[in-house]
Amino acid sequence: MNQAQNRAGAGVIGWMCGYVPEEIILAAGLESVRIRGAVPSLKQADSYLFPNFCPYVKNVFDSGLRGEYGNLSGIIFTNSCDAMRRLRDLWDSHVKTPFSFMLEVPRNRDEDAVTYFSEQLAALQTQLENFIGAKISRDSLQESIRVMNEQRALMAQLLERQKAKTAALEGSELLAFCLEAMTSPKEAFTKKLEKILAQSPSVNSGLNQQPRVLVVGSVMDRLDLLEKVEAAGASVVAFDTCAGLRHWSGLVQEGENAVHSLARRYLLKPPCPRMPGFERRIEQIIQFVRDYSVDGVIYSAVKFCDYGLFEAPVIEAELRNQHVPFMMIENDYVFGDMGRIGVRLEAFVEMMKGDVD
Amino acid sequence: MRAYLESIVAFTEKKLEQKPSGWHKLIKEIASTFSRAFDENAKVVWVSSYAFPMELLWAFDVTPFDFELACNIIPPAVSGNGSSIMVAAENQGYSRDICSFYRLALGAHVQGMVPRGDLFLTSSYYCNGKAKTNETVARAQEKESILFDVPNEISRSSIEYVGSQLKGIASRLEALTGKRLDTDRLKETIRWSNTAGASFRQVNELMKAKPSPWDGTKACFLGIAGSLFWGSAFRHEINVMLIHEMESRIQAGKTFPETYRVLWFPWPPVQQTNIFATLKEHQVSVATAESARVYWSEIDESDPFEGLALKALNDPHVGSSQRRVKAIVELAKDYQVDGAIHFSTPACRHENGSFRLIGDALRDEGLPVVNLEADMTDERNYFADKTRTNLLTFFEILKTSKTR
Ligand code: SF4
Numbered sequence: 001m002n003q004a005q006n007r008a009g010a011g012v013i014g015w016m017c018g019y020v021p022e023e024i025i026l027a028a029g030l031e032s033v034r035i036r037g038a039v040p041s042l043k044q045a046d047s048y049l050f051p052n053f054c055p056y057v058k059n060v061f062d063s064g065l066r067g068e069y070g071n072l073s074g075i076i077f078t079n080s081c082d083a084m085r086r087l088r089d090l091w092d093s094h095v096k097t098p099f100s101f102m103l104e105v106p107r108n109r110d111e112d113a114v115t116y117f118s119e120q121l122a123a124l125q126t127q128l129e130n131f132i133g134a135k136i137s138r139d140s141l142q143e144s145i146r147v148m149n150e151q152r153a154l155m156a157q158l159l160e161r162q163k164a165k166t167a168a169l170e171g172s173e174l175l176a177f178c179l180e181a182m183t184s185p186k187e188a189f190t191k192k193l194e195k196i197l198a199q200s201p202s203v204n205s206g207l208n209q210q211p212r213v214l215v216v217g218s219v220m221d222r223l224d225l226l227e228k229v230e231a232a233g234a235s236v237v238a239f240d241t242c243a244g245l246r247h248w249s250g251l252v253q254e255g256e257n258a259v260h261s262l263a264r265r266y267l268l269k270p271p272c273p274r275m276p277g278f279e280r281r282i283e284q285i286i287q288f289v290r291d292y293s294v295d296g297v298i299y300s301a302v303k304f305c306d307y308g309l310f311e312a313p314v315i316e317a318e319l320r321n322q323h324v325p326f327m328m329i330e331n332d333y334v335f336g337d338m339g340r341i342g343v344r345l346e347a348f349v350e351m352m353k354g355d356v357d
Numbered sequence: 358m359r360a361y362l363e364s365i366v367a368f369t370e371k372k373l374e375q376k377p378s379g380w381h382k383l384i385k386e387i388a389s390t391f392s393r394a395f396d397e398n399a400k401v402v403w404v405s406s407y408a409f410p411m412e413l414l415w416a417f418d419v420t421p422f423d424f425e426l427a428c429n430i431i432p433p434a435v436s437g438n439g440s441s442i443m444v445a446a447e448n449q450g451y452s453r454d455i456c457s458f459y460r461l462a463l464g465a466h467v468q469g470m471v472p473r474g475d476l477f478l479t480s481s482y483y484c485n486g487k488a489k490t491n492e493t494v495a496r497a498q499e500k501e502s503i504l505f506d507v508p509n510e511i512s513r514s515s516i517e518y519v520g521s522q523l524k525g526i527a528s529r530l531e532a533l534t535g536k537r538l539d540t541d542r543l544k545e546t547i548r549w550s551n552t553a554g555a556s557f558r559q560v561n562e563l564m565k566a567k568p569s570p571w572d573g574t575k576a577c578f579l580g581i582a583g584s585l586f587w588g589s590a591f592r593h594e595i596n597v598m599l600i601h602e603m604e605s606r607i608q609a610g611k612t613f614p615e616t617y618r619v620l621w622f623p624w625p626p627v628q629q630t631n632i633f634a635t636l637k638e639h640q641v642s643v644a645t646a647e648s649a650r651v652y653w654s655e656i657d658e659s660d661p662f663e664g665l666a667l668k669a670l671n672d673p674h675v676g677s678s679q680r681r682v683k684a685i686v687e688l689a690k691d692y693q694v695d696g697a698i699h700f701s702t703p704a705c706r707h708e709n710g711s712f713r714l715i716g717d718a719l720r721d722e723g724l725p726v727v728n729l730e731a732d733m734t735d736e737r738n739y740f741a742d743k744t745r746t747n748l749l750t751f752f753e754i755l756k757t758s759k760t761r
């Protein structure tokens with residue numbers, strides 16, 4: 001089930017990629033919701049898309065075709081990858097939502113790219129204004145920046161606690177939390193976060209002797225993989241997936257020229273596998289390995305995602321050079337093949353346990 | 358690879374001595390350009406020429422090395438044993454779910470078959486795999502890789518963003534060659550590109566003749582491989598030769614027997630297949646191919662960077678599938694085809710995600726479409742019997758639809 005379909009009202013705008021600035025949606029008085037695939041198995045998408053196509057994109061399309069996002073007023077697509085571009089084309093022809101926008105996210109990170117991205121964000125703002133039939137005021141944009149910054153700062157505190165010898169949360173709890181944050185009204189979730197942070201970090205003594213795992217990769221909307229690792233006796237202390245570390249990193253500068261500040265923060269946040277430059281990704285992952293005292297890395301790639309398929313061998317080679325155990329797990333997005341994956345995960349955890357001992 | 362490329366040069370030279378042929382001349386020039394990339398003193402720029410404004414490169418003294426083209430003309434790939442090279446990449450962890458073009462290039466790199474690059478240029482359009490392969494090899498060779506990022510919308514800001522990147526790339530080429538960009542020379546390459554664009558439109562016009570005067574599948578190869586030479590005088594020279602050849606064929610009545618005419622999109626197979634023999638056997642001619650279309654209007658030589666930016670932004674594989682749908686339907690009407698053949702490769706996500714929309718639009722025009730599910734260059738994913746059966750069924754549908 002998906003949050004977008006649960007809430008009534010016409011003002012829900014969905015997005016799939018972490019490069020979409022939620023602030024602009026919120027400033028338009030609309031609700032911002034990350035779209036997750038809403039069906040356990042595909043029924044219709046296979047007749048539109050070839051078998052070897054991103055199962056996340058297929059699931060979203062299938063869900064759309066089957067009316068699973070009933071209350072969604074619109075979607076902001078991005079040019080994240082070939083599969084996403086094609087999803088937009090098919091969506092506009094076969095599903096159709098009242099609002100649809102293709103946000104071009106540059107792949108470069110220089111000043112020209114920031115300028116171009118600002119202009120794209122300004123175009124998005126105009127389109128949303130046309131959609132709601134009102135102007136987005138400067139004040140409401142500043143307010144939504146403040147709201148999102150507040151949430152990010154609190155999430156950063158929570159993620160910081162995972163670095164402790166005894167991680168505050170199991171990885172699966174943390175992921176559930178992150179996914180909830182992306183699909184809940186912001187202020188309400190921020191209150192929840194404050195409450196959790198106000199409590200002293202739960203000392204889960206069972207965790208401190210366990211191997212510590214970092215999960216990296218692309219989209220991961222289900223807890224199955226993390227739960228399996230945990231059940232096998234390891235602790236997932238952090239994940240750098242679409243819902244993970246990179247998503248919460250860095251604040252938007254408050255003050256003048258809000259759209260430009262948004263472009264800066266979103267485009268220059270730690271890159272995901274779509275961005276060019278393996279080096280930056282490798283440095284980032286190695287930094288996470290150090291910061292979170294990680295004993296092993298699992299690369300979780302959705303099947304047929306070219307970014308994962310190209311990046312994983314490069315990262316594997318680098319981590320092996322640093323003697324960090326690595327495992328690549330390809331999945332079908334809904335983890336329907338957990339039986340097969342589970343055996344490999346258990347073996348990996350056993351191997352790490354040997355190393356930790 | 359170099360020895361093989363030189364043998365192609367020698368072979369085509371002999372052929373050309375016997376009889377002038379635009380096709381052989383093109384192949385000879387491709388092989389000799391790639392062979393030059395092995396020279397120690399050459400300034401080699403890796404690039405995918407079908408997805409980059411080559412006019413800019415021809416304005417510099419560099420040798421373009423199109424790794425996709427080059428790796429796909431080496432003997433194992435052409436003769437249907439490309440996987441013997443791909444396994445070298447697969448053994449390094451590159452999944453068989455990656456497009457075979459890229460496994461082939463990565464495998465050739467692992468096996469030391471390709472030349473060094475001094476600069477690696479790639480682009481964001483067509484597919485993600487291309488850019489990542491280029492980046493992977495650049496990293497292995499400890500060289501810089503530049504991504505030419507082309508958004509999917511045309512506006513003042515995207516033109517400026519793309520144009521400014523081209524200026525940045527020109528500066529990198531200046532640093533590589535140690536020479537300032539000669540703006541007159543850049544204007545000249547654009548002039549040649551416009552001249553060749555016009556002559557290729559003439560080729561396109563001649564291809565409309567019924568029955569087809571020329572093997573349209575070659576047009577498909579020419580559209581892709583010939584893109585290496587946009588901006589050079591050579592490309593126009595080839596077009597002129599092809600025009601003469603086609604005109605004399607038409608005059609002499611040497612056309613292909615043609616029961617049905619089809620449109621081909623988007624890519625041709627590289628490995629040997631039974632497809633073309635089956636088409637010939639049933640007198641099905643490929644009248645035109647999507648990749649043979651000149652999609653851009655004249656480039657403004659007085660504003661070369663903006664002109665080239667517009668050329669890139671207008672590429673049919675940039676932007677939505679809906680844009681391609683429109684162009685393909687027009688092409689089908691212009692060439693009065695009876696149906697269309699779709700051939701891509703299993704891992705071509707950007708293409709395979711568009712097929713349904715394009716196929717539906719053609720069917721709405723009453724044109725049957727067949728999707729030949731087969732790999733371009735990995736023979737492990739090519740099944741001759743299945744392909745033949747698909748084609749024979751398609752011919753039956755053509756028959757019914759034509760008599761209707
Ligand atoms: S991997 Fe990157 S581009 Fe893809 S959905 Fe996640 S944040 Fe967006």
Ligand code: SF4
Pocket residue numbers: 054055056057080081082083084218219274302304305306307308
């Ligand atoms: S998982 Fe990969 S293929 Fe799928 S939407 Fe994300 S980046 Fe694209």
